[in-house]
Amino acid sequence: MKIAVFVKQVPDSAAKLSVENGTVNWGDAPLVINPWDEYAVEAALQLAEKHNGEVAAISLGAEDAKEALKHALAMGANSATLISDPALATADAAAAAKVFAAAVQKLGGVDLVIFGKQAIDSDTGLAAAMTARVLGWPVLSLVASIAALDAGTIKLERAIEEGRQVVESKLPAVLSIVKDFAEPRYPSFMGIRKASKAEVPLWSLADLGLSAPESKVRWSEISAPPAREVSSEMVTGASADEIAAKLADLIIAEGVL
Amino acid sequence: MAGTWVYVDHFKGTALPASYEAIAAAKALGSPVTALIFGQGVDALAQSAFHYGADAVLLGEDASLADYRAEAYASLLSKLAKEQQPDAVLFPTSSRAREIAAMVAIDLDTGVLVDVTEISQEGEGFVATHPIYAGKLLSKVTVAAKPALVTLRGRAFGKPVADASRSGTVTKVAAAVAEGDLQTKVVDYATVEGRVSLADAAVIVSGGRGVANNPALTPPAEITDEKEKEIWRAQQGFSMIGELAQALNGAVGASRAAVDAGYIPYANQVGQTGKVVSPDLYIALGISGAIQHLAGMRTSKVIVAVNKDPDAPIFKLARFGVVGDLYEIVPALTKAFKERLSK
Ligand SMILES: Cc1cc2nc3c(=O)[nH]c(=O)nc-3n(C[C@H](O)[C@H](O)[C@H](O)COP(=O)(O)OP(=O)(O)OC[C@H]3O[C@@H](n4cnc5c(N)ncnc54)[C@H](O)[C@@H]3O)c2cc1C
Numbered sequence: 001m002k003i004a005v006f007v008k009q010v011p012d013s014a015a016k017l018s019v020e021n022g023t024v025n026w027g028d029a030p031l032v033i034n035p036w037d038e039y040a041v042e043a044a045l046q047l048a049e050k051h052n053g054e055v056a057a058i059s060l061g062a063e064d065a066k067e068a069l070k071h072a073l074a075m076g077a078n079s080a081t082l083i084s085d086p087a088l089a090t091a092d093a094a095a096a097a098k099v100f101a102a103a104v105q106k107l108g109g110v111d112l113v114i115f116g117k118q119a120i121d122s123d124t125g126l127a128a129a130m131t132a133r134v135l136g137w138p139v140l141s142l143v144a145s146i147a148a149l150d151a152g153t154i155k156l157e158r159a160i161e162e163g164r165q166v167v168e169s170k171l172p173a174v175l176s177i178v179k180d181f182a183e184p185r186y187p188s189f190m191g192i193r194k195a196s197k198a199e200v201p202l203w204s205l206a207d208l209g210l211s212a213p214e215s216k217v218r219w220s221e222i223s224a225p226p227a228r229e230v231s232s233e234m235v236t237g238a239s240a241d242e243i244a245a246k247l248a249d250l251i252i253a254e255g256v257l
Numbered sequence: 258m259a260g261t262w263v264y265v266d267h268f269k270g271t272a273l274p275a276s277y278e279a280i281a282a283a284k285a286l287g288s289p290v291t292a293l294i295f296g297q298g299v300d301a302l303a304q305s306a307f308h309y310g311a312d313a314v315l316l317g318e319d320a321s322l323a324d325y326r327a328e329a330y331a332s333l334l335s336k337l338a339k340e341q342q343p344d345a346v347l348f349p350t351s352s353r354a355r356e357i358a359a360m361v362a363i364d365l366d367t368g369v370l371v372d373v374t375e376i377s378q379e380g381e382g383f384v385a386t387h388p389i390y391a392g393k394l395l396s397k398v399t400v401a402a403k404p405a406l407v408t409l410r411g412r413a414f415g416k417p418v419a420d421a422s423r424s425g426t427v428t429k430v431a432a433a434v435a436e437g438d439l440q441t442k443v444v445d446y447a448t449v450e451g452r453v454s455l456a457d458a459a460v461i462v463s464g465g466r467g468v469a470n471n472p473a474l475t476p477p478a479e480i481t482d483e484k485e486k487e488i489w490r491a492q493q494g495f496s497m498i499g500e501l502a503q504a505l506n507g508a509v510g511a512s513r514a515a516v517d518a519g520y521i522p523y524a525n526q527v528g529q530t531g532k533v534v535s536p537d538l539y540i541a542l543g544i545s546g547a548i549q550h551l552a553g554m555r556t557s558k559v560i561v562a563v564n565k566d567p568d569a570p571i572f573k574l575a576r577f578g579v580v581g582d583l584y585e586i587v588p589a590l591t592k593a594f595k596e597r598l599s600k
Contacts, residue, residue: 013529014548017393024394035530093369094362120529123389124371129327129359138440139327141356155444159524160352161454162268166445173440179523179530216368221397225388228555234578243579244589247561248597250577254559256537257460257505257598 001053001149004104005044005077005114006131007037009061009068010121019222033068036116036177038075038184043143043177044114045076045185051149053111054078058103060088060096066200073195074187080198085205085212092217093122097130102208104135112154113174117142125176132174140169144180260289262315262343262404264334265306266354268325270299274457275349277309279409281417283347284310286378291315291343295330297323303427308419319432324443325353331360332433338365343404345383347376350408351456358406367402372533374413383407391529391552411456412535449524460507460538461554463527464583466514467543467564468494472584491520494584498542501591504598510534510554512544528553542583546571563587 011017015029033041044055057072059065060083069080083103091099104110113135118125132139144159147166158165159178187195205212235250237243251257261283265276283290292306295317303314317333334357338346346361348354350372358369370376373385383405389396400406455461471490480486495509502509510527511520527534529552539557544550546562546569554560555574562575563586572578579586 011390013391013552017390019394024390093359094366097363121390123387123391124369125355126359126362126369126371129356130363133331133360133363139356139360140441141327142352161456163446163448165443166447167441168444169441216362216366216400216402217370218399218401219396220384220399222389223395223397225392225395228574230560230574230576232572232575232578234572234580236580240581240585240589241592243581244586244593247577247579247586247590248593251538251559251561252597254538254576256559 001048001051001112002056002107002110003044003048003053003112003114004056004058004107004110005037005040005072006100006127007041007057007059007068007072007116008034008119009059009065010034010119013120019224022222024222031064031067033071034116034119036118036120037068038116039177039179039181040114040116041072041075041077042184043175043181044112046182047112047146047149056081056107058083058100060084060099069200070195070198071187073198074191075185076191080200081203082200083203083208087205087212090215091213092215093124093126094130094217095213095215097127097134098213099205099208099210100127100131101134102210103203104131106203106208111171113137113172115174115176117176117178128174128176135172135174138169138173139176140167140173141176142178143175144178259342259344260291261286262291262293262338262346263311264346264348264354264357265292265294265302266349266351267294267296267299267302270296270302272302272305273349273351273411275351275409275411277305277417278411278414279347279349280306280309280311282376282409282414286345286376288344289313293317293334293337295322295333300427304424305419307423307425308421309417310423311425313425314427315430316427317430317432321432321434321436321439326439326441326443327353327356327360328441329432329434329439331357331364333430335361335364336433337430338404345405345407348406348408350410354408358408362406365404367404367406368400369406369408370398370400371408372410373398373407374410376407376409391549392533392555393552410533410535449522455508455510455525455527455532455534458508458534458536460502460505461510461527461534461536461557462498462502462505462507462540462542463510463512463544463554464495464498464515464521464542465512465544465550466518467583468498468515468520469518470543470584488519491515491518495521497584497587501540501587501594504591504594505538507536507538512547512550541571541575542587544571545569546574
């Protein structure tokens, strides 16, 4: 069983962001592996452990994305590859998906491709479905658990808005993983040592046999949202009942009920 | 037919309210609106689509469309769009619609704008606003190809008004992929108990780690483990919160700390790694107001916070704040609302 898992390096979610000359700046906040992708790596590792498989971690990004890959290696991934090419700096989700699909083809013999639910920077959540479509494979998103897996089929449970859906699919397939799957493991000491020494090969567009895919989505402007002007009012009183009565009246007066 | 299309997302024949918001938003763009409805036994949805402003309906009904499957639905949408060349297809931002839009974008070599909070037409193209980095920044985005595929954030476009006198023509369309050519099969489905539709709720009452501090209750004797006792107490606390939510006809939310501690299911989590919500009223009980929580609820119209700690960051965002114990305030508040809203 060969499993490819995609990981992204993103600014820590507590980072204070600002916009300078149209680009996002997160000061000295650390870059971290996208939190959703840790669930994807965990799922890939569990499946590999159970089905005698290997896990190839892949990231698209600048040099610093190697850190996300090292995190995946430290968790237990067998190999890591960074796709990096200046021509991809403004790639939209569809352009990235074409690159992801080419990387999966280049790895060869992949049975499962696994993504996290979404990246916490761009917040689009399109990668799994788009990559699946480029590959011509089925997409199984929001996967909460795997019921069965063999050489040609997978049966799994999806956590959809309305409940749980059990789906069977042919392989190869593309999955996106949600939090319900399992808590991601911490990198072990040995894992961290191994990861720090690991070679991370670089693939350019040329290595993937691609010319720069054209991006159809354009970002014309990034801005800070208008500051929220809240006039705060603390509600006090002699007893809980008095406070509650005042608060209920104030809320009703806001006209939102 | 050109114009704007709207994908009506539904689950087993019940449309997501955001589908109708999308029809109204499409209507506001000025072109004729065609609603797309796929499924089996879903023709009743066509009438609602007309009431909310659709001028025409393309109805894909087939046994192969009975259960939602990404490949079946996306293939049909792509086929129709290739034939009829709409300018844009609007979707509500649901997991299904996002998936379909993603696949159609690849099929038609166009782009998707996801989870947008504003949209307008500029010349030939569409410009939209997409909150990024969990709403900390806003990105202006355009699609340089047709059709523009756009998913609209629920409750960002106002409540649509239905007009029961409106009607239109329904055109039936055949499925694009035969059952035998589909790779996936839905074998089972289970509703999750106490399922919440946070995205559509006008009122959300959320509890955080503070709910653990339930003063009085003694857990049943068979629970001996300390952690289990804590969970049991917090769960009683969440049912108290549920009563307040019910009095306000709202849904129950939670912080990640409450979810991670096992007090309430993940489906209730609000925040960056939970649901992004935008209700008219958000009541935060025993929630400190961490940046990742705020990311999920900061666009709520009126925020109310109850917290023991006068320095809790949540108070900075709150229209009304109470420094106090949620276990004293919540029952009193439920009572006060019941009296006033005569329920
Ligand atoms: C990558 C990442 C993603 C995250 N995503 C999310 C997310 O989606 N959603 C989310 O919520 N968090 C998220 N978090 C976690 C977030 O950082 C906070 O840890 C979390 O929101 C804290 O939850 P809390 O406010 O309930 O708990 P705490 O911060 O522990 O606050 C509890 C509050 O309850 C008050 N309190 C205690 N007892 C009472 C009482 N009896 N009455 C009244 N008040 C009382 C306390 O004063 C305190 O302010 C994320 C974190 C990371 C790193």
